[in-house]
Amino acid sequence: MTVVGRRERKKLATRAALRDAALRLALRHGVEHVTVEQIAAETDIAVRTFFNYFSSKEEAMVAAVAAEADALIAAFRDRPREEPVLRALREAVARVIAVSDTDALRLIVRAPSLLPQRLAVYATREKALAEAIADRLGLSPDDLYPAVCAATALTAMRVVLERWLDRPADHAALREQTEEVIGLLAAGLERGLP
Amino acid sequence: MTVVGRRERKKLATRAALRDAALRLALRHGVEHVTVEQIAAETDIAVRTFFNYFSSKEEAMVAAVAAEADALIAAFRDRPREEPVLRALREAVARVIAVSDTDALRLIVRAPSLLPQRLAVYATREKALAEAIADRLGLSPDDLYPAVCAATALTAMRVVLERWLDRPADHAALREQTEEVIGLLAAGLERGLP
DNA sequence: CTCGAAAATTGCACGTCATGCATCGATGCA
DNA sequence: TGCATCGATGCATGACGTGCAATTTTCGAG
Incomplete structure (x- = not known):
């Protein structure tokens, strides 16, 4: 191959x-x-x-982020097919962040001038993730569900990552917050009210 | 004032x-x-x-989008306090898109070179929306829930808008799809499987 | 190994972008 | 009216990004 x-x-x-x-x-x-x-x-x-x-x-600087996003999608595709989408996503995230270069990420995420390009990277990866989700569920990539699922899940993880990078915390905390947010999406934003 | x-x-x-x-x-x-x-x-x-x-x-060109986002947040703040967050959001969206300039929007959304700046606009409005949600719920703007809710809701609506602009359809269809997606977020992505 | 095609590197020119700085002019207030 | 503040403008400058053509490198066939 x-x-x-x-x-x-x-x-x-x-x-x-x-x-x-x-x-x-x-x-x-x-x-x-x-x-x-x-x-x-x-x-x-x-x-x-x-x-x-x-x-x-800017594109060169956010290339690291792009690589991580690609790794996430690959990890997602590697999860067993019978696993629910959000659980597979959660596990994929856990594996990718475990080996990520936190310092580089923090540098990129904190730079305001890189924000537009970084978000553009996420947006392009959205489509790839949507396709992966559609494959897993046997749906068409043009369906609404895969698109929304991919976009909102990536966004939720972006928010978690940004918050986590802002406060000094360990990887366990990141994983914990990721699971919390994924759970929120799975159960519904209406239900998850604190 | x-x-x-x-x-x-x-x-x-x-x-x-x-x-x-x-x-x-x-x-x-x-x-x-x-x-x-x-x-x-x-x-x-x-x-x-x-x-x-x-x-x-680019900033000049996406200014129209920024104005719409501001209008959305204002409309959200105008909704009655007892209304659930996602319902208020849905109604706010309906009111804003009813008076939006579709041609300008389509022009902006379809231009690849404007994608980064457009997404940056959404990202900055995320914070404002998170504050509005926190206000409504009596939470702190630093809490996770308002941040995730604002970010994912905006993202979901972005996806719907992009898809809608790509196919010739009327405003009723847009409203319908918006409601479908908001419902999906409210009920949970796990439940909404087609 | 050699040679020729394909591909990658580079220099150059050019138009555009974006900002700092100094100046000029208009506006609003006492 | 006179002054102080704020906006508009011109100029200079450095960086950006791309098309084009020349040059070098790489690869594979003979």
Whole structure:
């Protein structure tokens, strides 16, 4: 399946190098002050080539988030088919956040200038998740339910993640809050009133 | 309340003029091909002044969406306190979409280059809606429930709106789909399986 | 191994974007 | 009327993003 030659591997490596350089520079100088020129120099690559990989500085920085979202969807697809959608989602989230780079995430999530691009990443992943949900349920990807389910679940997890990153807490707390929110969605917002 | 002098009124008018000019030009030439210079010229003001009102071309174009979101929150706050949150939200949505400019909305929603900024607008309004919900329920705006409720409800309505704009349908259909989705959230995603 | 096609890298030019700064002008108030 | 504040504008500047063409690298067939 998808045998990758050296060419593809090098491209992947360059892409990762650019992404890491962007995050490293952002951590050192602040997201706002990083320029494409710096990222390219740090990776020892022409500025023009940078734009062959990413269409903007912001896209490079949120690439880590995009990768996590992809991992989430893959983990979701790996869950047993008989598992209910929201439970499968909950388990997938637990596995992905267990191995995530919290510092990088916090950097990205806290940067106001990255908010639009980050949300755009989530939005594009919404469609992929909706398809995965439709597959699992044997529905059409055009149905309303998979779309709403994917969108609201991703949103709920985004809210939890943002709140968690704002307060110093451990991974157990994150998992706990995730389960609480997923439970809320499953049982209905009307019922979950505190 | 909030008496506005001529100064403020002129600023508001200029802002609206810029927004309208941006949309008009986008409708005529396509979103991608509109420049700040054109918008400024159309409104007969200096380019530099444009940036006193909007920090980017995209922000000007999604201003209409921002206004609708604000209207939604205002309408929500106007609903009677004894009404359940999701029902109040549903009624507020119905009232706002009844008077919305569908052509402008479709233009904005369909433009890929506006997606990030549009989502950012929703995200900022999330907080305001969460506060309104917290007020209504007598909870703290820092509680998890208002945040999740606001975020997921806005997201669900965004999904419905996007789907509706993609297919030619009338306002009754939009209202119907809105109610269906709100019902789904209220009853729980687990229950609503078709 | 060699060669030619395909693909990736790079430099260059160009238009646009966005902001800081200084200045000018208009507005509103005492 | 005179002054103080706020908005509008021009200018300069650095960064962004893309099309294009040249150059180098990679890959596979012979």
